[in-house]
Amino acid sequence: MSKITIRDVAKQCNVSVSTVSRAINNHPEINQRTRNIILKKIKELGYTPNSNARNLKRLETNTIAVLIKGIGNLFFQPMFKVLENEITKNGYSFLLYKVEEQDNEIDVALKLSQDIKPKGIIFLGGCFMDEDKKILEEIGIPFVVTAIVSKNMSIKNSACVGVDDFLESKKMVNYLLSLGHKKIAIIGSRYDDASIGMLRVNGYKQALTENNISIDENLIFTTTKNEDPYTFEYGYKTIDILLDKKLDFSAIYCVSDAIAIGVLKRLREKGIKSPRDYSVVGFDGLEINDYLNPTITTIKQPVENMALTACNVLFNIISGKPYKKVVTFEGELFVGQTTDKR
Amino acid sequence: MSKITIRDVAKQCNVSVSTVSRAINNHPEINQRTRNIILKKIKELGYTPNSNARNLKRLETNTIAVLIKGIGNLFFQPMFKVLENEITKNGYSFLLYKVEEQDNEIDVALKLSQDIKPKGIIFLGGCFMDEDKKILEEIGIPFVVTAIVSKNMSIKNSACVGVDDFLESKKMVNYLLSLGHKKIAIIGSRYDDASIGMLRVNGYKQALTENNISIDENLIFTTTKNEDPYTFEYGYKTIDILLDKKLDFSAIYCVSDAIAIGVLKRLREKGIKSPRDYSVVGFDGLEINDYLNPTITTIKQPVENMALTACNVLFNIISGKPYKKVVTFEGELFVGQTTDKR
Numbered sequence: 001m002s003k004i005t006i007r008d009v010a011k012q013c014n015v016s017v018s019t020v021s022r023a024i025n026n027h028p029e030i031n032q033r034t035r036n037i038i039l040k041k042i043k044e045l046g047y048t049p050n051s052n053a054r055n056l057k058r059l060e061t062n063t064i065a066v067l068i069k070g071i072g073n074l075f076f077q078p079m080f081k082v083l084e085n086e087i088t089k090n091g092y093s094f095l096l097y098k099v100e101e102q103d104n105e106i107d108v109a110l111k112l113s114q115d116i117k118p119k120g121i122i123f124l125g126g127c128f129m130d131e132d133k134k135i136l137e138e139i140g141i142p143f144v145v146t147a148i149v150s151k152n153m154s155i156k157n158s159a160c161v162g163v164d165d166f167l168e169s170k171k172m173v174n175y176l177l178s179l180g181h182k183k184i185a186i187i188g189s190r191y192d193d194a195s196i197g198m199l200r201v202n203g204y205k206q207a208l209t210e211n212n213i214s215i216d217e218n219l220i221f222t223t224t225k226n227e228d229p230y231t232f233e234y235g236y237k238t239i240d241i242l243l244d245k246k247l248d249f250s251a252i253y254c255v256s257d258a259i260a261i262g263v264l265k266r267l268r269e270k271g272i273k274s275p276r277d278y279s280v281v282g283f284d285g286l287e288i289n290d291y292l293n294p295t296i297t298t299i300k301q302p303v304e305n306m307a308l309t310a311c312n313v314l315f316n317i318i319s320g321k322p323y324k325k326v327v328t329f330e331g332e333l334f335v336g337q338t339t340d341k342r
Numbered sequence: 343m344s345k346i347t348i349r350d351v352a353k354q355c356n357v358s359v360s361t362v363s364r365a366i367n368n369h370p371e372i373n374q375r376t377r378n379i380i381l382k383k384i385k386e387l388g389y390t391p392n393s394n395a396r397n398l399k400r401l402e403t404n405t406i407a408v409l410i411k412g413i414g415n416l417f418f419q420p421m422f423k424v425l426e427n428e429i430t431k432n433g434y435s436f437l438l439y440k441v442e443e444q445d446n447e448i449d450v451a452l453k454l455s456q457d458i459k460p461k462g463i464i465f466l467g468g469c470f471m472d473e474d475k476k477i478l479e480e481i482g483i484p485f486v487v488t489a490i491v492s493k494n495m496s497i498k499n500s501a502c503v504g505v506d507d508f509l510e511s512k513k514m515v516n517y518l519l520s521l522g523h524k525k526i527a528i529i530g531s532r533y534d535d536a537s538i539g540m541l542r543v544n545g546y547k548q549a550l551t552e553n554n555i556s557i558d559e560n561l562i563f564t565t566t567k568n569e570d571p572y573t574f575e576y577g578y579k580t581i582d583i584l585l586d587k588k589l590d591f592s593a594i595y596c597v598s599d600a601i602a603i604g605v606l607k608r609l610r611e612k613g614i615k616s617p618r619d620y621s622v623v624g625f626d627g628l629e630i631n632d633y634l635n636p637t638i639t640t641i642k643q644p645v646e647n648m649a650l651t652a653c654n655v656l657f658n659i660i661s662g663k664p665y666k667k668v669v670t671f672e673g674e675l676f677v678g679q680t681t682d683k684r
Contacts, residue, residue: 026456032449036477039452043480074416084440093453096440098426107374110381111435114366116458135378138385232633265633291574291607293635 004047013041064092065118067108069099069125073230075284076124079307086311106133113141120314142317146310148196153325157317161310161327165196168299168331169203172281175333177211180342181251181279187238188222188255189229197229200255200283218247235262250342257282257289260296275340285334294337302329346389355383406434407460409450411441411467415572417626418466421649428653448475455483462656484659488652490538495667499659503652503669507538510641510673511545514623517675519553522684523593523621529580530564530597531571542597542625560589577604592684599624599631602638617682627676636679644671
């Protein structure tokens with residue numbers, strides 16, 4: 001039997017050669033059923049597509065990679081659907097890639113750039129300020145970071161989309177102050193966090209200072225351990241440490257809703273009531289918050305809108321159109337059932 | 343200037359040629375900092391690695407792809423970390439790929455097999471019985487499906503790991519019966535669901551039949567719409583429809599905890615109390631359940647153990663070792679605060 005060609009496959013499947021080619025390269029316009037039939041036939045006939053041509057195609061894949069740090073973080077959940085819709089609607093493939101808390105997202109991005117050569121990258125979470133990201137500029141991959149904004153964006157072909165964590169944090173603390181709370185404990189992230197957790201802690205400090213309230217370092221809780229601070233467990237454990245210190249405070253500001261959820265659980269177990277005994281607030285505006293009892297006072301981030309904008313900015317960068325390097329959204333103060341007047 | 347070779351890069355970076363090669367191909371044993379320096383230098387010198395060799399390497403990538411259907415489903419969250427740990431610990435790359443609710447996961451798997459040729463695939467969710475999966479056998483990619491078990495696994499180099507949804511569902515209904523509930527409404531998934539949702543509904547029917555309780559089709563709620571039934575919103579909306587029918591029932595069995603969370607929210611809004619007015623139960627044992635008020639009576643699935651086992655079975659298949667085709671875990675009846683005697 002002579003060598004099987006693409007024409008043999010096309011003939012046997014009763015389709016054109018270009019359809020077979022589309023099947024092999026998974027062209028966006030091919031019907032997946034047709035494709036399955038063709039792939040079966042290829043296997044059956046033992047046809048081997050010219051591998052150089054195939055590899056070339058693979059290098060040209062139209063992929064947008066979404067790198068997420070902290071996939072356990074419920075905050076990113078509603079973004080996935082928006083990102084995938086927008087990315088595929090615009091003719092790209094959507095690839096979601098997870099970065100471990102202790103890993104550097106840029107290392108993962110570089111690995112990915114070798115493996116699949118994406119047309120662009122969207123970072124969900126992680127630390128923006130990382131100088132390493134300049135490497136992406138050098139290897140020519142455009143990227144957008146969300147949900148964090150950085151004022152000094154010097155890297156070419158990149159942008160950031162998010163809320164201003166510092167200002168939003170001030171907004172939250174000002175709300176607590178407006179209720180008469182002056183002694184506000186804060187549960188932050190790692191002490192060496194250079195990202196959103198610390199921006200929120202800094203916003204807290206600034207709001208107090210602007211209101212002539214001295215900062216009590218005892219009321220500022222951060223962790224040194226290598227643990228994920230955006231979890232229920234972290235809040236659940238940390239509130240015990242805070243209460244054991246027998247400090248005087250009337251409100252607890254958790255830098256994420258996840259932390260607040262853990263805190264409220266532990267308070268309930270101890271017979272401590274919120275807001276009667278302590279006002280408790282979070283940050284993020286998780287979807288689950290609407291279903292909690294009590295609902296938590298928080299800053300709602302417009303996550304769907306942020307995801308949509310991140311995509312559009314990235315597409316503009318890729319196609320050489322003008323784009324905004326920094327897109328700042330405003331958060332919404334959501335008054336739930338965990339806050340009351342002092 | 344003569345053509346830049348890999349030796350020039352090695353010399354300038356003060357590393358060996360094999361280290362440069364490792365950097366280019368992202369060998370697991372290369373330090374990522376070293377790799378970044380080398381990649382920068384490659385860019386700087388304008389060195390182009392032999393593309394045929396690179397493409398060959400790319401075909402040999404050691405990737406395990408994890409395909410998840412319903413990434414919004416909180417149930418899968420705790421599995422990610424386990425899967426990534428196990429996959430990377432065993433020298434493979436971890437790739438997470440999302441499948442839309444309306445898409446066929448096998449189409450996505452085929453696309454992936456063209457793009458990156460994974461060594462194996464783990465499916466999280468989706469429908470196992472799909473005949474299409476035979477294509478994976480044909481193209482020679484081993485796979486494991488979790489969290490669903492199928493009795494008749496005829497496909498070579500594949501396995502399934504999960505709980506027996508039918509039996510576990512019976513366990514839940516038997517518990518409700520033991521509390522004296524005889525009229526039990528059930529909120530299921532789509533009427534045409536051939537997967538876990540329907541197995542749970544069938545388990546409910548079987549438990550009633552075995553206890554000589556006639557099945558009232560009015561109390562069985564499924565949806566025909568193209569919506570994701572494993573969401574809070576679905577439960578929130580559906581309980582209204584159920585209550586509007588003014589049917590007589592004392593317990594509500596939701597085929598997922600997510601549905602139960604939505605149901606409980608709506609009941610609270612209406613001033614209806616659980617368990618006083620209705621006992622409400624879920625299924626899955628979501629992590630968030632421990633933090634809810636009230637906690638929901640549910641079937642806890644051993645998700646971490648299931649993920650670990652799925653990996654180990656897949657590794658055994660890949661390395662030609664013996665493996666169990668069907669691994670069934672037992673679920674745990676968790677008695678929360680939403681159930682009481684009739």
